[in-house]
Amino acid sequence: MTQTDLTDRLAAATMLDTDLLVEIGAAAARVFPDAPAHPEGIADASEAVVHVISRCLPGWHIHLTGQASEPDAHWRCSLRASEAHDDDDVVGAAHGPTIPLTLARALWDVVKKSG
Numbered sequence: 001m002t003q004t005d006l007t008d009r010l011a012a013a014t015m016l017d018t019d020l021l022v023e024i025g026a027a028a029a030r031v032f033p034d035a036p037a038h039p040e041g042i043a044d045a046s047e048a049v050v051h052v053i054s055r056c057l058p059g060w061h062i063h064l065t066g067q068a069s070e071p072d073a074h075w076r077c078s079l080r081a082s083e084a085h086d087d088d089d090v091v092g093a094a095h096g097p098t099i100p101l102t103l104a105r106a107l108w109d110v111v112k113k114s115g
Contacts, residue, residue, distance in 0.1 A: 003027070003112060010108055016045045016100040024104055024111075025052050031115040032056035045100035053079065053107050062106075064099065075102040079110055090114055 006023055013020060021039050029035035034055045042048035053062065061083040066075035079092035090113045094105030 003115075007108065007112070010101075010105050013101055015098050016049060016104050021045070021048055021052070021104065024049075024108055028052065028056050028107065028111045031111050034058075045098075046103070049100050049103045049107065053103065056107065057081075057110065062103070064102070066099070066102075073097060073099075075099055077102045077106040079106045 006027055009020060009023075025035050025037070025039045029037070032055070036052055036055050039048045039052045042051055050062070053060070057079060059081070061080050063078045063080070063083075064075065065077075066073050074095070075098065076095045077093070081090070090110055092106040092108075092110035092113070094102050094109055096102035096105055
């Protein structure tokens with residue numbers, strides 16, 4: 001799958017499924033060698049994507065805000081190497097209807113910018 005295909009799939013997704021997480025992990029491994037090989041082994045999608053983020057971006061800060069409302073929430077996420085400075089070279093940013101999908105989109109933003 002190409003980077004554009006994965007970007008399009010993430011943009012169209014309404015939730016983070018196992019297949020999408022595996023594809024993100026495989027693509028991230030090309031840029032971040034410590035990306036876990038099998039993130040699908042973690043049952044909870046939020047925990048799985050945070051595991052991938054922590055392996056790819058150790059020490060980075062996750063800033064997540066949102067309003068939990070049904071049927072879909074409105075979450076925003078940023079991933080930054082430093083919480084103290086606004087001059088990080090690469091920042092991942094995303095929004096989405098679920099926490100796991102929003103985290104995955106922010107990770108993918110970092111992968112695209114870093115690769």
